[in-house]
Amino acid sequence: MSEAVIKLRDVKKSYGSGAARTPVLRGVSFEVARGELIALVGQSGSGKSTLLNIIGGLDTADAGDVEVLGHDIRKIGEKELAGLRNSSIGFVFQAFNLLDHLTCLGNVTLPASFTPGAKDVEARGLEALRRVGLVELAQRHPSELSGGQKQRVAIARALFGAPKLLLCDEPTGSLDSETGREVIEFFRELNEKDQMTLVIVTHERRVSSVARRIIAIRDGQLVDGEELALGAPGDAGGAGAGGPA
Amino acid sequence: MMPVGNLVGMVVRNTVRSPRHFALSAFGIVIGIASFVFFLGLSMGVRNVILGKIFPLEVVEVVAPRASFMGKDITKKLDDGTVEMIRARPEVKEATPRMKVAFPAAGFGMFEGQEIKFEVGGFCDGVDPKVLADDPKLAALFKDWEAAGADDPAKTVACVPPVVDDKGVAGKNPCPDPEFYYCDVQDNRCHRRVPVIVSPTLLELYNGQVASTHGLPVIGDLEQFVVERGGLARMRFTIALGETMVAGSAMATSDKKRRVEGMLIGITPKAMPIGMTVPIEYTRRWNQEFAGDEAASTYSSIVVTLNDKDRLAVFSAWLQEQDLRLEDQLGERFATAIFIVTTLFVLISFTIVTISSINIAHNFFMQVSERRREIGVLRAVGATRTDVKLIILGEAALIGVIGGLLGVGIAFAGAALVDWASATYLPRFPFKPPTYFDFKGWIIAGGLGFSTVFCVVGGYLPARKAAKLPPAQALAAQ
Numbered sequence: 001m002s003e004a005v006i007k008l009r010d011v012k013k014s015y016g017s018g019a020a021r022t023p024v025l026r027g028v029s030f031e032v033a034r035g036e037l038i039a040l041v042g043q044s045g046s047g048k049s050t051l052l053n054i055i056g057g058l059d060t061a062d063a064g065d066v067e068v069l070g071h072d073i074r075k076i077g078e079k080e081l082a083g084l085r086n087s088s089i090g091f092v093f094q095a096f097n098l099l100d101h102l103t104c105l106g107n108v109t110l111p112a113s114f115t116p117g118a119k120d121v122e123a124r125g126l127e128a129l130r131r132v133g134l135v136e137l138a139q140r141h142p143s144e145l146s147g148g149q150k151q152r153v154a155i156a157r158a159l160f161g162a163p164k165l166l167l168c169d170e171p172t173g174s175l176d177s178e179t180g181r182e183v184i185e186f187f188r189e190l191n192e193k194d195q196m197t198l199v200i201v202t203h204e205r206r207v208s209s210v211a212r213r214i215i216a217i218r219d220g221q222l223v224d225g226e227e228l229a230l231g232a233p234g235d236a237g238g239a240g241a242g243g244p245a
Numbered sequence: 246m247m248p249v250g251n252l253v254g255m256v257v258r259n260t261v262r263s264p265r266h267f268a269l270s271a272f273g274i275v276i277g278i279a280s281f282v283f284f285l286g287l288s289m290g291v292r293n294v295i296l297g298k299i300f301p302l303e304v305v306e307v308v309a310p311r312a313s314f315m316g317k318d319i320t321k322k323l324d325d326g327t328v329e330m331i332r333a334r335p336e337v338k339e340a341t342p343r344m345k346v347a348f349p350a351a352g353f354g355m356f357e358g359q360e361i362k363f364e365v366g367g368f369c370d371g372v373d374p375k376v377l378a379d380d381p382k383l384a385a386l387f388k389d390w391e392a393a394g395a396d397d398p399a400k401t402v403a404c405v406p407p408v409v410d411d412k413g414v415a416g417k418n419p420c421p422d423p424e425f426y427y428c429d430v431q432d433n434r435c436h437r438r439v440p441v442i443v444s445p446t447l448l449e450l451y452n453g454q455v456a457s458t459h460g461l462p463v464i465g466d467l468e469q470f471v472v473e474r475g476g477l478a479r480m481r482f483t484i485a486l487g488e489t490m491v492a493g494s495a496m497a498t499s500d501k502k503r504r505v506e507g508m509l510i511g512i513t514p515k516a517m518p519i520g521m522t523v524p525i526e527y528t529r530r531w532n533q534e535f536a537g538d539e540a541a542s543t544y545s546s547i548v549v550t551l552n553d554k555d556r557l558a559v560f561s562a563w564l565q566e567q568d569l570r571l572e573d574q575l576g577e578r579f580a581t582a583i584f585i586v587t588t589l590f591v592l593i594s595f596t597i598v599t600i601s602s603i604n605i606a607h608n609f610f611m612q613v614s615e616r617r618r619e620i621g622v623l624r625a626v627g628a629t630r631t632d633v634k635l636i637i638l639g640e641a642a643l644i645g646v647i648g649g650l651l652g653v654g655i656a657f658a659g660a661a662l663v664d665w666a667s668a669t670y671l672p673r674f675p676f677k678p679p680t681y682f683d684f685k686g687w688i689i690a691g692g693l694g695f696s697t698v699f700c701v702v703g704g705y706l707p708a709r710k711a712a713k714l715p716p717a718q719a720l721a722a723q
Contacts, residue, residue: 056719058621112251117248
């Protein structure tokens with residue numbers, strides 16, 4: 001396995017306290033190598049989104065080690081973590097999470113607002129929109145876009161800072177099947193052409209079909225304590241699969 | 246922390262996008278700051294008129310308390326030594342003695358075709374001409390023209406007093422410069438008329454009370470008034486020393502009587518409020534002639550100009566140790582009244598602003614709740630907790646600045662309306678000012694500052710709440 005971008009060791013997370021305490025992650029461990037495209041699958045409430053949030057530093061683990069892009073997420077400061085999200089990690093959400101009062105370009109360049117000394121912001125924003133095929137809609141507002149277009153703008157925003165890691169939470173959950181297929185195909189291209197590492201939370205089979213590896217979670221634990229190595233589409237066997245947790 | 250330019254841009258965009266939120270938050274602040282600026286400006290304006298024109302507080306009058314023993318007046322005498330002692334005080338800028346005419350005297354003359362008579366004894370002060378040094382025009386005329394060495398070329402000119410006919414009309418003035426000189430019946434020589442100044446208070450009393458009831462013209466600008474009536478010579482009158490209009494005066498029967506001519510040369514706050522004021526050497530000589538040496542060396546009061554009106558209390562305490570006191574300070578009473586009223590208005594304004602601040606907090610809590618997902622997005626793309634807090638506080642501060650500016654604007658508009666209504670509808674009254682307001686720089690700066698600070702205070706707790714929102718929870722919000 002090449003250099004690990006994500007290393008999780010016995011990650012635990014619960015919500016609530018006392019008698020109402022509900023364990024969500026019960027000691028999850030696995031690694032993701034640079035350039036992998038991972039599908040994180042499981043039923044609703046299985047803990048996959050929580051795991052993704054912990055990897056992205058949007059949530060904190062109660063226990064265990066979380067290392068992302070060489071940073072111990074549980075130990076680095078809030079400012080450093082924000083910088084990591086700003087420059088090295090991109091997020092794509094099921095609900096798009098675009099800001100309605102901003103144009104498409106404004107949404108895409110939003111991360112630059114928090115980057116000291118950011119240069120060529122508009123040009124980079126337009127380039128990100130060009131990559132998702134929406135450069136002509138740069139000055140439109142999200143309310144004027146279809147669901148698929150919104151998601152592509154959200155992807156452009158995630159790509160704006162040229163992240164090393166793209167975390168996607170149910171990215172096709174709000175899209176029709178055709179648009180969803182286009183988005184999945186775009187992710188596959190990102191992975192193959194740019195060697196970008198992607199972790200996609202999904203419960204859709206078509207998404208997991210493009211993944212090189214599927215990590216299944218049930219009740220806060222990896223299914224059977226290990227991952228399902230599928231290999232890239234077209235590959236035979238488990239080429240490129242990571243080892244067991 | 247995010248770059249300041251980006252922060253400002255984001256704050257402005259967020260504020261502009263929600264006019265309803267802005268209006269709800271800013272309404273109370275606008276009203277509060279408008280009332281704060283309006284009432285403070287009004288207080289300062291009224292204070293300027295009362296304490297600047299009517300009762301100047303930094304100028305006080307020192308007198309000796311009246312005292313008697315076994316029917317004998319043992320009041321402390323104010324003399325040159327007292328003046329020097331007061332001048333030596335650190336809080337004193339200048340001290341000038343005043344000497345009243347200490348014997349009966351009456352004035353009479355013609356004004357606007359009417360014969361006028363008035364009492365001078367007790368209503369005439371002598372002051373050092375130096376008090377008018379800051380008014381060169383008046384200072385050039387307000388001199389002791391009888392003093393040895395005075396620049397008075399006509400002083401030695403002999404003359405024959407004009408004959409007064411049966412109707413009381415005097416013949417032609419024989420002196421070389423009849424506008425300023427008269428022929429004295431005692432020594433048959435030309436004398437410069439005694440220069441007389443009066444106070445704006447007296448002029449206001451004349452304009453407000455006398456002019457209308459006696460069908461006399463209102464005097465606006467005295468200089469213009471004098472020019473229109475043919476020069477200062479028309480402002481002359483006779484001062485009858487040793488005579489009085491007061492029936493039963495113990496000194497009215499005195500044989501010593503003499504007449505001199507006076508001439509009103511100007512209006513200045515340096516003159517005594519009610520009465521006429523002449524150069525002090527005139528009163529000194531007259532007192533010596535009619536009331537004796539003691540009257541010629543005893544001052545009626547000493548006018549003290551303080552370096553700082555806030556040092557009045559210290560000076561007053563020192564005076565008591567010297568068996569002296571301040572003349573009744575109406576200005577001080579007014580100052581206290583103005584302070585109380587101002588404080589009351591400012592408290593009301595602060596109450597409005599404070600309630601507005603609570604309203605802002607409420608609105609921002611709602612905003613934070615409504616914008617949870619947006620806050621989550623900002624955190625996801627790299628905003629720190631501090632950035633989120635600064636964005637919310639920046640929005641609150643911007644509401645404060647805009648609300649403050651609107652409030653100041655409304656206060657100015659309200660002031661303009663009041664001044665216009667006063668000029669248009671209110672009748673003339675003494676010291677009626679062209680404006681009732683004085684919007685000093687610190688009032689405007691204070692209004693904007695309070696507005697901003699109170700808004701930021703109101704936005705602080707919501708901002709803290711927003712900053713503490715865990716990004717994952719914020720993004721999960723519906």
